[in-house]
Amino acid sequence: MPKCKYDWPEAGERKLIGKRIGRVDGPAKTSGKAKYTYDINLPGMLYGKILRSPYAHCKITTLDTSAAESMPGVKAVRKIQDVGAEIQWAGDEIVAVAAESPDMARDALDKIKIEFEQLPHLVHEEDLSKVGDHGKTAGGEKAGDPDKAFSDPDVVISEGYYGIATITHCCLESHGSVAEWTGPDTLKTYFSTQNVSGIPGEVGEALRQAGIDVKNNNIETICQYIGGGFGSKFGADRWGIENARLAKLAGKPVKLLLERDMDLEVAGARPSSYAKIKVAAKKDGTIVAWQSDSWGTGGPAGTGMPPLPYVFTGIPNKVTRHTSVSTNTGPARAWRAPNHPQAAVLTMGALEDLAAKLNMDPLEFFSKNADLVGDRAEVYRQELSKAAELIDWKKNWHPPGQSTSGSVKRGLGISLHTWGGRGHNSNCNVNIHPDGSVEVNLGSQDLGTGTRTVITIVAAETLGLPLEAIELNIGDTKYPASGASGGSTTVGGVSASTRRGCVDALDQLFAAVAPSLGVPAEELVAVGGKIQAKADSSKSLTWKQACAKLGVKTIQATGKNPGPCKLGDSGVGGVEIADVSVDTETGIVKINKMVCVQDCGLIIDLKTAESQCYGALIMGITYALFEQKVMDEATGRMLNPNMEFYKLAGIGDIGELVVHMMTGPGYDERGTIGLGEPPVISPGAAISNAVANALGVRVPTLPITPEKVLAALEKGGVA
Amino acid sequence: MKRKKQKPKEVATRRESLTRRDFLKGASVAVSGGLLITEAQAAASPPGPEAVAGPGPVPITLKVNGKPHKLNLEPRVTLLDALRLRLDLTGAKRVCDRGVCGACTVIMDGKPVYACNLLAIQAEGHDIVTVEGLSHGDELHPVMAAFIEHDAQQCGFCTPGFVVACKAFLDKHPNPTLQEIERGLGGNLCRCGTYAGIRPAVLEAAKSMKGGKAHA
Numbered sequence: 001m002p003k004c005k006y007d008w009p010e011a012g013e014r015k016l017i018g019k020r021i022g023r024v025d026g027p028a029k030t031s032g033k034a035k036y037t038y039d040i041n042l043p044g045m046l047y048g049k050i051l052r053s054p055y056a057h058c059k060i061t062t063l064d065t066s067a068a069e070s071m072p073g074v075k076a077v078r079k080i081q082d083v084g085a086e087i088q089w090a091g092d093e094i095v096a097v098a099a100e101s102p103d104m105a106r107d108a109l110d111k112i113k114i115e116f117e118q119l120p121h122l123v124h125e126e127d128l129s130k131v132g133d134h135g136k137t138a139g140g141e142k143a144g145d146p147d148k149a150f151s152d153p154d155v156v157i158s159e160g161y162y163g164i165a166t167i168t169h170c171c172l173e174s175h176g177s178v179a180e181w182t183g184p185d186t187l188k189t190y191f192s193t194q195n196v197s198g199i200p201g202e203v204g205e206a207l208r209q210a211g212i213d214v215k216n217n218n219i220e221t222i223c224q225y226i227g228g229g230f231g232s233k234f235g236a237d238r239w240g241i242e243n244a245r246l247a248k249l250a251g252k253p254v255k256l257l258l259e260r261d262m263d264l265e266v267a268g269a270r271p272s273s274y275a276k277i278k279v280a281a282k283k284d285g286t287i288v289a290w291q292s293d294s295w296g297t298g299g300p301a302g303t304g305m306p307p308l309p310y311v312f313t314g315i316p317n318k319v320t321r322h323t324s325v326s327t328n329t330g331p332a333r334a335w336r337a338p339n340h341p342q343a344a345v346l347t348m349g350a351l352e353d354l355a356a357k358l359n360m361d362p363l364e365f366f367s368k369n370a371d372l373v374g375d376r377a378e379v380y381r382q383e384l385s386k387a388a389e390l391i392d393w394k395k396n397w398h399p400p401g402q403s404t405s406g407s408v409k410r411g412l413g414i415s416l417h418t419w420g421g422r423g424h425n426s427n428c429n430v431n432i433h434p435d436g437s438v439e440v441n442l443g444s445q446d447l448g449t450g451t452r453t454v455i456t457i458v459a460a461e462t463l464g465l466p467l468e469a470i471e472l473n474i475g476d477t478k479y480p481a482s483g484a485s486g487g488s489t490t491v492g493g494v495s496a497s498t499r500r501g502c503v504d505a506l507d508q509l510f511a512a513v514a515p516s517l518g519v520p521a522e523e524l525v526a527v528g529g530k531i532q533a534k535a536d537s538s539k540s541l542t543w544k545q546a547c548a549k550l551g552v553k554t555i556q557a558t559g560k561n562p563g564p565c566k567l568g569d570s571g572v573g574g575v576e577i578a579d580v581s582v583d584t585e586t587g588i589v590k591i592n593k594m595v596c597v598q599d600c601g602l603i604i605d606l607k608t609a610e611s612q613c614y615g616a617l618i619m620g621i622t623y624a625l626f627e628q629k630v631m632d633e634a635t636g637r638m639l640n641p642n643m644e645f646y647k648l649a650g651i652g653d654i655g656e657l658v659v660h661m662m663t664g665p666g667y668d669e670r671g672t673i674g675l676g677e678p679p680v681i682s683p684g685a686a687i688s689n690a691v692a693n694a695l696g697v698r699v700p701t702l703p704i705t706p707e708k709v710l711a712a713l714e715k716g717g718v719a
Numbered sequence: 720m721k722r723k724k725q726k727p728k729e730v731a732t733r734r735e736s737l738t739r740r741d742f743l744k745g746a747s748v749a750v751s752g753g754l755l756i757t758e759a760q761a762a763a764s765p766p767g768p769e770a771v772a773g774p775g776p777v778p779i780t781l782k783v784n785g786k787p788h789k790l791n792l793e794p795r796v797t798l799l800d801a802l803r804l805r806l807d808l809t810g811a812k813r814v815c816d817r818g819v820c821g822a823c824t825v826i827m828d829g830k831p832v833y834a835c836n837l838l839a840i841q842a843e844g845h846d847i848v849t850v851e852g853l854s855h856g857d858e859l860h861p862v863m864a865a866f867i868e869h870d871a872q873q874c875g876f877c878t879p880g881f882v883v884a885c886k887a888f889l890d891k892h893p894n895p896t897l898q899e900i901e902r903g904l905g906g907n908l909c910r911c912g913t914y915a916g917i918r919p920a921v922l923e924a925a926k927s928m929k930g931g932k933a934h935a
Contacts, residue, residue, distance in 0.1 A: 022867050022870065023867070025871060026866070026870075027863070028875075029872050030866045030867060030879070030882055031810070031851075031853070031859060031860075031882075032810020032879035033810070034875055036812075036876065038812065038813065039809035039812075041804065041807050041809070103793065103795060103796070172822060172874070173812070173874070173876045173877075174813075174816045225874075225878030226874060227874050228874045228911060229874075230910075260814065260816055260817075326932065339901065353886055446875035447873075449873070546847030608870065611915075614913075615911045616914035618909075619910070619911070642815065643815035643819040644817070648909075648910060649912075650901075650907075650908060651900070651904050651907070651918065652901035654914050669827060715786050
């Protein structure tokens with residue numbers, strides 16, 4: 001069968017793909033030269049700030065902005081919501097101001113006179129009996145005959161309660177934009193966004209609805225660097241639209257990035273998830289039945305059911321029921337692998353507890369039940385085996401609660417995960433100039449995942465050039481549209497569009513130089529900075545000589561995804577194991593070691609791929625042990641909207657981390673598949689299981705704080 | 720609506736009935752975690768009405784990366800805002816804005832400080848080095864080169880703060896152990912999870928910096 005034209009090069013031919021290559025924007029980032037949205041300073045620029053609701057549920061009864069408007073230095077004041085508006089969460093936007101300095105803008109907010117009528121609020125959902133009519137039945141499924149399966153006298157049943165609290169995104173660069181009207185109907189916006197190509201459409205639509213006539217193609221969006229997104233920066237957001245309106249009103253550019261407290265309170269939330277779960281297995285460990293009653297909140301809109309049971313979807317008898325709880329808290333946003341970390345915590349916790357009840361080693365238990373995951377069972381078995389080897393499972397695992405004597409108990413825990421990760425729609429414009437320079441242009445963005453590096457590697461590999469020969473332009477809507485960076489879709493999208501664009505551009509170059517080499521175009525290859533005959537390397541031109549044959553004509557080609565030839569796929573798996581020590585006197589959990597074994601098809605840059613996994617483990621340690629959006633019952637406000645009490649792991653909190661990527665035959669031929677989400681799914685579940693293994697009792701909910709560890713020990717376990 | 724007052728504002732509000740000397744002493748207490756201004760330094764400022772600053776803009780000179788910059792600033796302006804908004808030195812980032820995350824780290828008289836936690840007027844008369852002062856054109860500081868080699872950055876927003884903190888740390892600890900690194904860089908936070916790359920990067924930077932010899 002003839003090889004498809006755009007196929008990835010065979011393993012033996014790859015010069016760059018799959019190697020460990022340092023990120024191409026490393027020098028800009030480490031030296032502080034990289035300009036993020038927050039760093040944009042324009043002449044005459046004003047600073048925007050927003051007055052927000054202090055109450056979780058209220059109505060505005062009076063609002064007077066006149067004193068703020070008349071302050072010197074205040075250039076624009078806009079009421080976003082006015083008297084009568086009902087507000088559903090604390091921190092909702094009410095008035096936007098723009099002033100000559102950030103301090104003046106803050107002073108202006110202090111001058112706004114506003115009164116509210118407070119209404120009853122609900123900000124806690126863990127106790128479902130107290131949510132009243134805020135809880136709504138929201139789906140569920142049934143398969144097989146779970147009642148019959150659970151009543152079989154030969155099965156072992158485990159029942160438990162599991163959960164994971166709402167956390168925030170806490171991007172280090174807060175959400176926001178800089179807006180500049182460069183003409184009466186032309187707008188330039190710098191956005192901290194995961195979706196460069198999508199912003200003008202959203203902003204344009206909102207502005208037109210507000211009576212400001214601007215065409216989408218007169219809105220430019222720029223995002224060269226973004227200080228974290230993690231799923232929370234897809235939209236322009238109300239403050240992004242308002243910023244464009246402030247700039248219009250003031251006739252000057254305005255920078256409006258959220259303050260830290262509001263970024264945590266309103267601009268990022270991962271829905272909580274809690275469940276009562278019953279699982280059954282035969283005495284040989286074969287899982288036969290699942291029953292879950294789950295609930296959670298994603299703010300006013302509630303939240304859907306996580307994919308339960310997770311990964312082990314083939315459990316023959318199962319019933320799931322879900323309650324969505326609407327609360328007066330900041331709305332949920334996609335958070336790396338939406339709903340999967342929650343599903344992993346609930347499922348893997350219930351399954352390891354079942355293994356414990358069966359007196360089975362969970363490694364053996366998960367391997368035995370791998371067929372329930374579907375057609376990738378063998379991959380999971382290999383990943384389980386590799387992860388076990390890397391953590392030295394045989395030596396280090398012990399049955400639950402049977403750690404060595406002493407007050408510090410050690411335990412191991414496992415979790416499995418899955419994700420899709422098919423490449424998104426992407427367009428890539430490739431120009432080869434007669435002087436030999438190569439430009440690759442995409443309206444994509446690099447969230448720090450290594451997108452720039454991956455595109456550059458694909459282009460250089462395809463054109464037979466060194467990385468430095470590629471001039472890559474992304475992060476601007478003047479380049480061809482490329483999808484939003486979410487759901488691990490970017491690497492598959494941009495690598496495929498870049499590959500196709502470069503192959504087509506190269507074809508044109510081959511056609512242009514074929515006559516002078518006396519070799520048919522289809523028998524030419526680009527390798528090592530030369531264009532040469534496949535069969536006779538003496539018939540060659542350097543890249544520069546070859547491009548000179550173009551005369552004055554620049555080659556232009558556009559690669560697209562989706563497109564011909566299979567360059568990517570969907571569906572990955574991974575296994576993570578945590579090794580923890582728990583101090584039963586203080587309740588403090590310490591990470592000794594984490595292992596991540598992950599497949600994601602053909603890896604373009606092994607170094608940045610491994611970094612995704614290391615980062616995911618660390619982010620996972622953080623949400624497993626530290627993170628929670630703590631809401632105050634009385635005021636309805638977030639109690640920890642700052643970085644001293646909304647805790648992130650520090651460099652001393654992470655233990656030893658080991659990452660193993662599954663590559664080579666069986667993986668590479670699948671093409672590229674995304675990696676941003678999958679490795680962040682399992683750490684919470686693996687750590688929760690490791691703590692349960694150490695103590696012999698489950699700490700039911702994440703984050704696993706010292707207080708919860710001590711409370712669990714009151715109920716049983718080793719201490 | 721009442722907003723929680725920022726520390727710099729409290730300082731600015733209290734200023735009016737104080738001498739500059741009293742003000743500086745007060746500020747050094749109010750801005751916990753920032754560099755303490757010593758009695759001797761405070762005493763060096765002449766007392767008297769002409770030294771009372773603000774609340775409007777006051778002329779100050781900041782010495783940053785070896786160069787003096789004359790600025791007219793309200794006393795409540797933080798060093799971080801002065802660097803970022805007035806001098807366009809945006810390498811130091813505004814993240815937590817209250818002395819927790821280290822993204823705004825700069826070096827003042829050889830010591831790493833949180834620029835969000837100092838007033839610009841407190842930095843007058845001191846030597847400030849920002850991340851921009853650590854590289855020259857394309858020539859990167861060894862800490863930067865080591866960060867690239869070990870991929871110790873993802874989104875990169877915490878990275879300049881880490882680079883500056885590492886530089887200051889290695890100046891004091893040229894032969895650090897891993898434990899010392901974890902303690903010494905505990906004042907900087909990353910969200911993407913780049914610590915796994917930072918640990919070996921600091922060890923390598925220690926080796927490549929003059930006189931450094933790393934051991935794990």
